[in-house]
Amino acid sequence: MVWPSRRVAQAEVVAVAARDGSRAKEYAKQHGIASSYGSYEALLADPDVDAVYVGLPNGLHGQWARAALEAGKHVLCEKPFTANEEEAREVQALARKRGLVCREAFHYREHPLMEHLQSVLCSPGAAGKAAAPGLARRAPVGAPAGTNAGDDQAALGGVLGRLSAIDVAVLIPKWVFGGANIRFQETLAGGAAMDAGCYCLHSIRSLIGGKPQVESATATLAPNSQVVDGSMRGALRWDDPHRSSIRATFTASLQHDGLFPTSTISVRGDKGSLQCSNFIMPVFGNFVRLTTRTEAGDTTTTTTRVYGSGESTYYYQLSRFVRDVQAVQEAAASGDAGALVAASNALAEEGADSIENMRLLDQVYTAAGLAPRLPSALAIMRQLSLAKAQPQETATRLT
Numbered sequence: 557m558v559w560p561s562r563r564v565a566q567a568e569v570v571a572v573a574a575r576d577g578s579r580a581k582e583y584a585k586q587h588g589i590a591s592s593y594g595s596y597e598a599l600l601a602d603p604d605v606d607a608v609y610v611g612l613p614n615g616l617h618g619q620w621a622r623a624a625l626e627a628g629k630h631v632l633c634e635k636p637f638t639a640n641e642e643e644a645r646e647v648q649a650l651a652r653k654r655g656l657v658c659r660e661a662f663h664y665r666e667h668p669l670m671e672h673l674q675s676v677l678c679s680p681g682a683a684g685k686a687a688a689p690g691l692a693r694r695a696p697v698g699a700p701a702g703t704n705a706g707d708d709q710a711a712l713g714g715v716l717g718r719l720s721a722i723d724v725a726v727l728i729p730k731w732v733f734g735g736a737n738i739r740f741q742e743t744l745a746g747g748a749a750m751d752a753g754c755y756c757l758h759s760i761r762s763l764i765g766g767k768p769q770v771e772s773a774t775a776t777l778a779p780n781s782q783v784v785d786g787s788m789r790g791a792l793r794w795d796d797p798h799r800s801s802i803r804a805t806f807t808a809s810l811q812h813d814g815l816f817p818t819s820t821i822s823v824r825g826d827k828g829s830l831q832c833s834n835f836i837m838p839v840f841g842n843f844v845r846l847t848t849r850t851e852a853g854d855t856t857t858t859t860t861r862v863y864g865s866g867e868s869t870y871y872y873q874l875s876r877f878v879r880d881v882q883a884v885q886e887a888a889a890s891g892d893a894g895a896l897v898a899a900s901n902a903l904a905e906e907g908a909d910s911i912e913n914m915r916l917l918d919q920v921y922t923a924a925g926l927a928p929r930l931p932s933a934l935a936i937m938r939q940l941s942l943a944k945a946q947p948q949e950t951a952t953r954l955t
């Protein structure tokens with residue numbers, strides 16, 4: 557947030573908060589930030605702050621996004637949006653009521669790589685269904701000039717033809733996060749599906765649209781936990797015949813090219829296939845390998861690298877967030893009913909995207925035989941009540 561803000565006009569980091577005021581002060585000094593606070597509440601009371609970036613553990617996203625919205629601030633909230641779907645609905649309902657932007661920080665989606673992928677795939681088999689907001693609709697690569705993504709089923713096939721599968725993996729090597737990391741904490745809504753799987757679900761939805769259901773999921777628990785998944789695999793199904801799979805793990809033993817996390821999108825259709833490497837952090841190196849087959853059976857493979865202007869995903873994300881906030885502010889200032897409705901619809905669409913991703917995450921956990929995650933306050937209460945009921949067993953689990 558600090559680096560991109562130096563490159564995005566009209567965005568400035570004016571304040572930072574930490575639970576420990578001296579750390580916040582030190583951070584502010586290091587990064588040239590005007591104000592620092594020793595509590596999140598104090599930052600929310602600062603009238604110079606227009607928008608808040610919530611970069612807290614998953615189980616606290618909902619609580620602090622709500623607090624920021626109540627304080628009249630726009631919100632950019634880290635992924636996954638909340639602990640579960642119910643909480644996502646509450647936060648988005650509040651954002652709508654207050655007329656404020658509340659966007660999930662899926663930074664990868666604003667990078668031109670995603671736009672390129674969508675232009676290749678162009679929602680095959682998903683005619684009339686909306687892709688997730690934030691992605692421009694374009695004609696598929698290789699489609700006749702003048703074709704629009706929404707035109708007809710033939711155009712929607714893109715060069716890959718009819719889709720049969722889309723598989724996304726986000727793999728984090730086992731040496732990256734120690735057991736004490738927030739990602740392994742039940743009371744902070746941890747888990748591989750939450751942390752890495754949310755990208756898998758979101759990218760699949762962004763690329764092919766529609767409303768999938770989770771067909772099955774299998775979790776491998778993190779050490780010393782009955783609740784937190786160290787790895788998760790899942791299968792999704794759509795009304796259309798294609799299938800998807802997701803794979804998220806904190807325990808990858810990777811012999812790879814050094815990229816972290818390793819993130820891949822793999823798509824197959826009846827006329828070809830696509831492999832995309834490093835869609836989450838494309839600025840550090842990416843490729844899109846496209847193989848197409850003619851009816852005569854000849855195959856062609858092309859490799860494309862997409863860097864746009866060379867900026868990071870975080871730059872694109874902040875630019876987009878600023879544009880959204882400005883659109884809402886301008887609509888409010890204009891008093892123009894049409895502009896207000898348009899701004900409100902955009903907020904609703906954005907909110908629905910986050911809610912849908914959390915719905916699927918809940919389904920993944922349920923299908924894997926684990927419960928959807930809880931907001932931190934509820935998870936702590938649950939642990940305390942378990943500790944009361946089964947003191948010895950819970951004590952073991954907490955160590």
Ligand SMILES: NC(=O)C1=CN([C@@H]2O[C@H](COP(=O)(O)OP(=O)(O)OC[C@H]3O[C@@H](n4cnc5c(N)ncnc54)[C@H](OP(=O)(O)O)[C@@H]3O)[C@@H](O)[C@H]2O)C=CC1
Nearest residue numbers: 573574575576611612613614616634635636661663738751
């Ligand atoms: N978009 C992206 O590229 C990335 C997104 N993320 C997301 O950002 C969020 C934070 O992840 P990450 O930065 O790795 O986490 P860290 O553990 O590094 O930071 C979390 C911060 O939350 C604050 N915090 C408040 N309450 C607690 C608590 N009870 N326990 C621990 N920390 C607490 C702490 O700030 P303090 O003590 O200063 O108040 C801490 O510094 C996650 O939701 C994650 O999914 C993470 C990495 C990359």
Ligand SMILES: O=C1OC[C@@H](O)[C@H](O)[C@H]1O
Nearest residue numbers: 728739751752816817836
């Ligand atoms: O981009 C990311 O990479 C590593 C993950 O653990 C992190 O939370 C994620 O957002």
